[in-house]
Amino acid sequence: MAYPLQSALFALDAERAHRIAIAGLKLWGALGTPFAAKMDAKDPVEVAGLVFPNPVGLAAGLDKDAEAVAGLFGLGFGSVEVGTLTPLPQPGNPRPRLFRLVEDEAVINRMGFNNGGIDAALARVAAIRHRAGVLGINVGANKDSADRVADYALGVARAAPLADYITINVSSPNTPGLRDLQSRPALDELLAAADAARKNAESAVPRTPLFLKVAPDLDRAGLEGAIRAAIDNHVDALIVSNTTLSRPPLRSPHAGEAGGLSGAPLRALARAKLAEALEASGGELPLVSVGGINSPDEAQRRIDAGAKLVQVYSALVFKGPGLPRRIVRGLRAG
Numbered sequence: 001m002a003y004p005l006q007s008a009l010f011a012l013d014a015e016r017a018h019r020i021a022i023a024g025l026k027l028w029g030a031l032g033t034p035f036a037a038k039m040d041a042k043d044p045v046e047v048a049g050l051v052f053p054n055p056v057g058l059a060a061g062l063d064k065d066a067e068a069v070a071g072l073f074g075l076g077f078g079s080v081e082v083g084t085l086t087p088l089p090q091p092g093n094p095r096p097r098l099f100r101l102v103e104d105e106a107v108i109n110r111m112g113f114n115n116g117g118i119d120a121a122l123a124r125v126a127a128i129r130h131r132a133g134v135l136g137i138n139v140g141a142n143k144d145s146a147d148r149v150a151d152y153a154l155g156v157a158r159a160a161p162l163a164d165y166i167t168i169n170v171s172s173p174n175t176p177g178l179r180d181l182q183s184r185p186a187l188d189e190l191l192a193a194a195d196a197a198r199k200n201a202e203s204a205v206p207r208t209p210l211f212l213k214v215a216p217d218l219d220r221a222g223l224e225g226a227i228r229a230a231i232d233n234h235v236d237a238l239i240v241s242n243t244t245l246s247r248p249p250l251r252s253p254h255a256g257e258a259g260g261l262s263g264a265p266l267r268a269l270a271r272a273k274l275a276e277a278l279e280a281s282g283g284e285l286p287l288v289s290v291g292g293i294n295s296p297d298e299a300q301r302r303i304d305a306g307a308k309l310v311q312v313y314s315a316l317v318f319k320g321p322g323l324p325r326r327i328v329r330g331l332r333a334g
Contacts (some may be wrong), residue, residue: 003320029070048209048236054078055269081140089117101252110259137291171242191233263314267292294332
């Protein structure tokens with residue numbers, strides 16, 4: 001079922017439509033809509049010492065530069081995750097780099113951590129007058145960085161005073177070599193540096209929670225290693241998972257584009273990785289499930305399978321901005 005303006009947005013290049021959506025959400029927030037999210041703040045979930053008004057969050061990637069946080073909370077999300085933010089601004093990969101797979105209700109992106117740098121985004125975060133939910137800040141490394149571990153540590157240190165939680169993103173497929181950081185001992189070194197950085201940060205809260213976001217393409221041994229590294233280095237939750245480089249059967253003419261696949265075709269893989277992560281973690285890490293969630297039923301299935309929270313992004317492209325409230329209300333009704 002189409003939503004207002006869908007046809008107009010789908011007539012545009014995907015990245016241009018995305019920029020228009022961000023502009024609209026900025027205006028929506030400026031009009032004072034964040035109070036509306038309180039309508040759905042009846043289903044609190046506690047994770048990592050934080051109280052989420054409801055279990056439905058926005059995944060990182062939509063609001064990379066923290067431009068539309070208020071408007072996004074106004075859609076009814078219990079949490080909004082901005083980023084990925086890198087220490088220095090970078091343009092990302094050449095265009096075109098974002099593709100709608102309409103026939104598959106999917107998206108392929110190879111954006112490459114395009115963002116204006118963490119300092120500019122944090123200035124916007126600091127200016128937010130009211131947060132209707134939990135704000136996560138997703139951090140990464142610059143593509144040409146000589147020391148990626150130092151990039152993550154810097155991101156954590158800068159974000160800690162303003163973030164409710166910080167996500168360590170080592171799972172994007174669009175920065176060469178980044179996913180290598182998911183393996184031990186590299187991941188232990190990175191997470192230890194991030195843990196030290198948050199402890200040393202001047203923050204209004206004594207300990208900003210760290211979340212780790214992993215790829216769905218990790219095999220069982222790789223996922224178990226990442227989970228053990230997370231537990232050993234005091235990570236507070238695991239986000240399962242990012243986009244996939246795998247290609248299930250797709251109908252769209254864009255199916256052959258390089259980059260990470262998200263949306264409905266990721267659903268089966270995301271479910272399987274959630275189950276693996278629950279078994280491998282033995283309940284020691286709270287789990288956030290992402291990938292192919294586009295309805296209350298699917299969100300409930302992930303929660304029943306062990307997720308404390310769920311996140312959506314690509315489904316908004318196809319289901320519209322009313323999706324967060326529909327999921328929250330459907331979970332409540334169920």
